[in-house]
Amino acid sequence: MRPTPHVLLALLALGSPGCGGEGADALVVVGLTTDMAIGFEIDAIESTTKVDGVITRAERLSYGSSGLSLPAEIEIAPAQDGAKVELSVAAFRDGEAAPVVKRTVATRAAGGRRLLLPVSLDAACSGVACAAGATCAAGMCVDPFVDPSGLDDHDPTWIASASDACKTRSSGDPEIVMGQGESAFAPLEEGEVLPIEAGLQGGHHVWLALRVAGLRQMGLRLTVGGHFPELAFELVPFTALVALRRAGEGRCEIYGIRFRVDRGLPVESVRGQALDVEITLEDPNGDIATAAQRIVIAP
Template identity: 75%
Template sequence: MIVRPTPRALIALIVLCSAGCGSEDADALVVVGLTTDMAVGFEIDRVERTTQVDGVITRVESLSYGRGELSLPAELAVEPAHDGAEVEVSVAAFRDGEGSPVVTRTAATRAVSGRAMFLPVSLDAACSAISCAAGATCAAGACVDPFVEPSTLADHDPAWIASANDACKTPSSGDPAVVIGQGERAFAPLEHGDVVTIEPGPQGGHHVWLALRVTGLRQMGSRLTVGGRYPDLAFELPSFTSLVTLRRAGDAGCEIYGVRFQVDRGLPVDSVRGRTLDAEIVLEDPNGDVATAAQRIVIAP
């Protein structure tokens, strides 16, 4: 199970600032919002970006998921720039341990006095096999001009991030839903009343490996709560909570496996063997959308 802390302080990714920052006429803002339809932590692990203002490099940065620095979608309100400043952002995404980027993207516009413009930048899986000519960039699988006229850009609204597409939550993914399965290294179906084998944990106790299939929730930063109840014993197992990162599972949506659920917390292990256990899952994403599921299993004798 991939479990990563994703504090909101770490989602800031791109700062655009001209050499005139802080001057009296620096009242033009460009806010960059970075999104991807690839699974962060699996399909991409690192993002490198370069910002230029009026042809001068103002910032170069590398952010890694493995170091807890990369969480998408992301934005950061920017410092003022001067009117008419040309702002360009180049982003490259890498898999863990690879030196060549999976995908690159460039976007540019001009700052406009008195406006806070929102410049969307997406890292699209459809661009991973496309090489564009000099002066062009790939977006949604096609080579396009990286320059976007300011008149076509919307004003920045912080609410954009709640509806931004990602690897697991899209307009077509439907309402939030979760299905409980089993598996340490892959998802396997779990039917009502199935007998499951438990195994000893490295720090005591005994557990079963759960796995989840998920739709309609964000790929990163969802809060997973796992609990359960033994109806025959009238005993409620203490629940545990963690932040999780989902992986894509093709047409099945997204998933996570290797969820270690201790089934004898507060009980002798012999007292739960052969008992019915009602497992309960709650998964809430950073937008506040929630999916719940319950599954009855039987602990192997």
């Protein structure tokens, strides 16, 4: 499992001399989203913001340093009424010099308004080369300029309903299906016998996995607990922050969940025993899904 920050990232773009000043009350907030899985399909993002052609900020954020989480906001402020505001952003995989996708977008600041400028990094744009003056969105080359009259005012609650790699508008209610596997998801039948492995730091564990729908890709809190009914013994639950891997249209997965089954018990006492496993996933929006299943520890 790869840990991920539980908080949403806020990037504050600082105005440089000549770009703000007295009377600069026009604000633009970029709402940055992606349908690619952070930490798996994207590992770093480089962004540059400009106001009237002057660079106000250039930054690189990476998942490995816990600095990258999407959806996120990039606030460009302040600016004069009518100032041209631009963002260029490129997403990279680890060890690759060429970006997976690139996107540019521009608008004009509107005096007295705080605009929300939606920008998505789309998997459909991977490998798409657009002519100069155009940018790729949803797999098509389009004009990067968005007229401010077509933009909504910024509402911070947008981020709760934004789509990401795992939680889309069509993904339905939160749901998890329990499976098994260290390096891939495999089905798990009720009462199936699972082998246990000795851990490097002591104890013995089984490998569990989940297939997930309707929950965000990043910042999920995973809780795993278990009960041995014949031993009348409750295993102490463990929690971790996790990120999901996209596994096809409308679903995501996590595997390699190591659940210790002999914490507080001699390992010989759990062999051949039924174990009722309970798993909960909660995403940053507070949406929750649970799964419960009985397994049997191999004799």
